[in-house]
Amino acid sequence: MVKRERIPGIQERFGTAVKFRREKLGLTQEDLAAAAGIHRTYLSDVERGSRNLSLVNIEKLAAALAWKISELFAYVERS
């Protein structure tokens, strides 16, 4: 039986990108959540890929990560 590699969905790949950038900037989840004006547990869900977040929250997170939204999604598309 051929084991098909599961392709992570957009929520998971988005969460991976946020975590990558957060850690690159040396931020804790608390730091980033505060900077983005979102709750830490919500951010934790986003990074685990379990949130279908909104356009406005995408904008808040990208700004807090000092990352253009287009660059964030370019990373998502490469992952």
Add this chain to the structure above:
Amino acid sequence: MVKRERIPGIQERFGTAVKFRREKLGLTQEDLAAAAGIHRTYLSDVERGSRNLSLVNIEKLAAALAWKISELFAYVERS
């Protein structure tokens, strides 16, 4: 009194980008809504900037517009 130019929010700029691309491809709202698997009235709201749409719906719309999400947001950032 100095009249400050109102800067459109992300929802409005996103809607402008979707409409631009849809018209460039010569699609009606019905065509694009069907291709994206969303309701036509929902698309009409998105184009008018009155929807805070989700990551999954952003992905659906970008795919139906044959546009990378990163390219779509690059357009939003230029507008």
